[in-house]
Amino acid sequence: MSGIVSTLAAEQRTAERIAESAVRIDGVFPFTEIRDWFAERRLTDVARVERIALDDLVRWRTDDATGNIVHESGRFFSLEGLAAEVPGGEVPAWTQPVIHQPEIGILGILAKEFDGVLHFLMQAKNEPGNVHGVELSPTVQATRSNYTRVHRGNFVPYVEYFQQQDPKKVLADVLQSEQGAWFFQKRNRNIIVETDEEVELRDGFRWLTLGQIHRLLAGDAVINMDSRTVLSCLPFSGVGLADNFSFPGQEFRRSVIRSSSADRSGLHGVGEILSWITETRTRHEVSARRIPLREVTGWTRRPDAVVHDSGLFFKVIGIEVETEGREVTGWTQPVVEPVGTGINAFLVKRVDGVLHALVNARVQPGFLDVIELAPTVQCTPDNYTWLPPGARPRFLDDVLDARPDRIRFESLLSEEGGRFFHARNRYLVIETDADHAPDPGPDFRWLTLHQLVGLLRHSHYVNVEARSLIACLHSLTGTPATV
Amino acid sequence: MSGIVSTLAAEQRTAERIAESAVRIDGVFPFTEIRDWFAERRLTDVARVERIALDDLVRWRTDDATGNIVHESGRFFSLEGLAAEVPGGEVPAWTQPVIHQPEIGILGILAKEFDGVLHFLMQAKNEPGNVHGVELSPTVQATRSNYTRVHRGNFVPYVEYFQQQDPKKVLADVLQSEQGAWFFQKRNRNIIVETDEEVELRDGFRWLTLGQIHRLLAGDAVINMDSRTVLSCLPFSGVGLADNFSFPGQEFRRSVIRSSSADRSGLHGVGEILSWITETRTRHEVSARRIPLREVTGWTRRPDAVVHDSGLFFKVIGIEVETEGREVTGWTQPVVEPVGTGINAFLVKRVDGVLHALVNARVQPGFLDVIELAPTVQCTPDNYTWLPPGARPRFLDDVLDARPDRIRFESLLSEEGGRFFHARNRYLVIETDADHAPDPGPDFRWLTLHQLVGLLRHSHYVNVEARSLIACLHSLTGTPATV
Numbered sequence: 021m022s023g024i025v026s027t028l029a030a031e032q033r034t035a036e037r038i039a040e041s042a043v044r045i046d047g048v049f050p051f052t053e054i055r056d057w058f059a060e061r062r063l064t065d066v067a068r069v070e071r072i073a074l075d076d077l078v079r080w081r082t083d084d085a086t087g088n089i090v091h092e093s094g095r096f097f098s099l100e101g102l103a104a105e106v107p108g109g110e111v112p113a114w115t116q117p118v119i120h121q122p123e124i125g126i127l128g129i130l131a132k133e134f135d136g137v138l139h140f141l142m143q144a145k146n147e148p149g150n151v152h153g154v155e156l157s158p159t160v161q162a163t164r165s166n167y168t169r170v171h172r173g174n175f176v177p178y179v180e181y182f183q184q185q186d187p188k189k190v191l192a193d194v195l196q197s198e199q200g201a202w203f204f205q206k207r208n209r210n211i212i213v214e215t216d217e218e219v220e221l222r223d224g225f226r227w228l229t230l231g232q233i234h235r236l237l238a239g240d241a242v243i244n245m246d247s248r249t250v251l252s253c254l255p256f257s258g259v260g261l262a263d264n265f266s267f268p269g270q271e272f273r274r275s276v277i278r279s280s281s282a283d284r285s286g287l288h289g290v291g292e293i294l295s296w297i298t299e300t301r302t303r304h305e306v307s308a309r310r311i312p313l314r315e316v317t318g319w320t321r322r323p324d325a326v327v328h329d330s331g332l333f334f335k336v337i338g339i340e341v342e343t344e345g346r347e348v349t350g351w352t353q354p355v356v357e358p359v360g361t362g363i364n365a366f367l368v369k370r371v372d373g374v375l376h377a378l379v380n381a382r383v384q385p386g387f388l389d390v391i392e393l394a395p396t397v398q399c400t401p402d403n404y405t406w407l408p409p410g411a412r413p414r415f416l417d418d419v420l421d422a423r424p425d426r427i428r429f430e431s432l433l434s435e436e437g438g439r440f441f442h443a444r445n446r447y448l449v450i451e452t453d454a455d456h457a458p459d460p461g462p463d464f465r466w467l468t469l470h471q472l473v474g475l476l477r478h479s480h481y482v483n484v485e486a487r488s489l490i491a492c493l494h495s496l497t498g499t500p501a502t503v
Numbered sequence: 504m505s506g507i508v509s510t511l512a513a514e515q516r517t518a519e520r521i522a523e524s525a526v527r528i529d530g531v532f533p534f535t536e537i538r539d540w541f542a543e544r545r546l547t548d549v550a551r552v553e554r555i556a557l558d559d560l561v562r563w564r565t566d567d568a569t570g571n572i573v574h575e576s577g578r579f580f581s582l583e584g585l586a587a588e589v590p591g592g593e594v595p596a597w598t599q600p601v602i603h604q605p606e607i608g609i610l611g612i613l614a615k616e617f618d619g620v621l622h623f624l625m626q627a628k629n630e631p632g633n634v635h636g637v638e639l640s641p642t643v644q645a646t647r648s649n650y651t652r653v654h655r656g657n658f659v660p661y662v663e664y665f666q667q668q669d670p671k672k673v674l675a676d677v678l679q680s681e682q683g684a685w686f687f688q689k690r691n692r693n694i695i696v697e698t699d700e701e702v703e704l705r706d707g708f709r710w711l712t713l714g715q716i717h718r719l720l721a722g723d724a725v726i727n728m729d730s731r732t733v734l735s736c737l738p739f740s741g742v743g744l745a746d747n748f749s750f751p752g753q754e755f756r757r758s759v760i761r762s763s764s765a766d767r768s769g770l771h772g773v774g775e776i777l778s779w780i781t782e783t784r785t786r787h788e789v790s791a792r793r794i795p796l797r798e799v800t801g802w803t804r805r806p807d808a809v810v811h812d813s814g815l816f817f818k819v820i821g822i823e824v825e826t827e828g829r830e831v832t833g834w835t836q837p838v839v840e841p842v843g844t845g846i847n848a849f850l851v852k853r854v855d856g857v858l859h860a861l862v863n864a865r866v867q868p869g870f871l872d873v874i875e876l877a878p879t880v881q882c883t884p885d886n887y888t889w890l891p892p893g894a895r896p897r898f899l900d901d902v903l904d905a906r907p908d909r910i911r912f913e914s915l916l917s918e919e920g921g922r923f924f925h926a927r928n929r930y931l932v933i934e935t936d937a938d939h940a941p942d943p944g945p946d947f948r949w950l951t952l953h954q955l956v957g958l959l960r961h962s963h964y965v966n967v968e969a970r971s972l973i974a975c976l977h978s979l980t981g982t983p984a985t986v
Contacts, residue, residue, distance in 0.1 A: 190775070211778075291676075
């Protein structure tokens, strides 16, 4: 009879432990030591990455019949074509290249208490697409081919914690989508497992408090995308958090922790939000299917890249990598290189002292279930130059014209460096007035953080860009760096 | 600040109002009057349905290139082919005909309080595939083509309540899958809206309490599939329900209401269940794609039907319908006619007085997200005659050999009569001992009713056969008919 009650109590205690970890700037390792270790890893773990012609890719070939770029093993991923139809959209139908990777990978973070404070095991990892090389990744970031050793590389450290875990020690475990503009229905298993065993600390790994991770998140290109998406799935939501963490005198910070408190008001109830999502999925009739890359129109395969005839959007290029500290030490692969730097921004506002973020029910062709909740603004402004002015993304001007004192978070962060080359987006949290956009239209809603965290227990609700921003929002519960 | 608190309170009150309605056998109309009205509708609303050759279908044609059977408008639905791959399954790869209907229809029930008791507006509706003609359907049961009037039939009564609803009056609103063996990724919007307006009572409609619906559900082929799936989505789960509805001396009935009480223990926590679902989705690599019907192997198109060469599974046939009381009065259409009668059964057991149902994480090719939770046993026993004995469904013998006093529910119920012809399954709830199947293996788990109801707020979790059985389980909170 006490089973569920104690489940609720355990969930509450987990939320409190997460919040406690978020306010700790020093842990097993002092923050300064973490910072120096990271700087040293970036200096010493260096890869040489060079662009090569698509025809010079080794162990990758272009299929004669389809024009798809595939690995000779038939595994990993392939570059194929996508035909999308979005009736009523600004562009109602188009074709494009897309990454197809049906395997579900593991993005896993191992957690453990030291001196009663939760720490997370992070890896300093160099990915070829990263501008600055090493970033902090989850404990395990592995495709199924990686961890089943299809390519005979080194074994994946710590992967056993995510394959044979005790179900009672799982803090989060959910399949989440990746970039819906570049991937076809790609998902990874976002999983956080707590252990109380002795864990060997391997070279390239460190235990960090959530507060330390959050402070590093404010820096450009330190916390990688895979870390951000897993962190967003932390069950950082409980009853009464705002009472236990009151942050006197720091009104904005208090509004964030209130937003994570399930006992604080939202503008909409959960049932109302679920009904709105159902309505948007019913209203948008979307069709997206894979086609041969050869049949994509408006794109040209040149020796060095597959490019859009406008020069916009992205390119498919080849790279050659030589590195140490990875599964194998040299390889070539195709990657997607975006054109221009994107903007992913949440408008937020305080309503009765509770922070709300404006989410957009967004159609992207790579989603499995029509729409997912996206940032208020998610775009590469350059891509809109060829569209009529009416197509300019809503709320973009609120972001671009924000007064500096309304910018609550700003950082230039990388997308996944194993598939994307120099893909960076400016992540922003912009505070607006409480009376801003009270009725934002059928595709937008103001949600609290605990509502978003509740949705993140399930697949198909929050896209990867919004998940990154949720990790950024959570970081605002931490001690401001300047205090 | 009281917003969420009052949301929780409103949800709690809704659960209590549902439970109160479930124990009422008389409402606006006494039960005997409802029963007589239904019997009279069945006698007077009669359709003539005849089998016709597939080539004699009117306004439907067989596409020359694909062999698909399509409507001349390009809308409604089509009969196409499906190629499925389930590595490691008993049958690792096969092709079959499948119904493709990308439109999302509305299955909506209107609710309203009379004398403080929730009533649900049900329609006596004749569908051509029903063996006995009229069954009780939701208030609205309409494809998008229906309610946007593509086929220029009569308007759909009451549909406006589900298109422009007040979000605060929505009791449930979620996209749910339909038969994963016969449909390709078909989903309908299951929605329950409460109103406090005057509602005109049209011919063929009646307001029923949940207790009345539940008692009719015990009869063969009275409550149709669409009603059952919508009813399963009722938020029939709250804190302390077991205290308010204690049913002295009726231990089994008490175990059902305890199972609906969120404060009562389950064998597994919600996080544990979600992690298990994620694990099963990661473990099963499934591929299912549409192919031309002409390319399906092992099936033959005869003049009267598309049939499997073994004579098993199902047939695609044509029917001609003449009826009154529908959108149009005569038409022809293709339908799927199953071979044999299926069994959909939950094994249930009481653990510390709380009823648990044994669910199966089941791969079906028509699901959008790999697996959904299915009944313990979901099969047509005849279909297994050609497979090796090891392929016999687990727990089938527990169902077939159950002592009569362990059968808590049994009814022969129809599947959707607009797409399926004489498709009936025996729905069973069989109670087993508390120590039965304590460790049922990687694809089964014992769940409580409130855990299942929690999952039913979201898509992709519970299949249509299990949803029917959840409605049946809820009916066991009612006064036993013999008391």
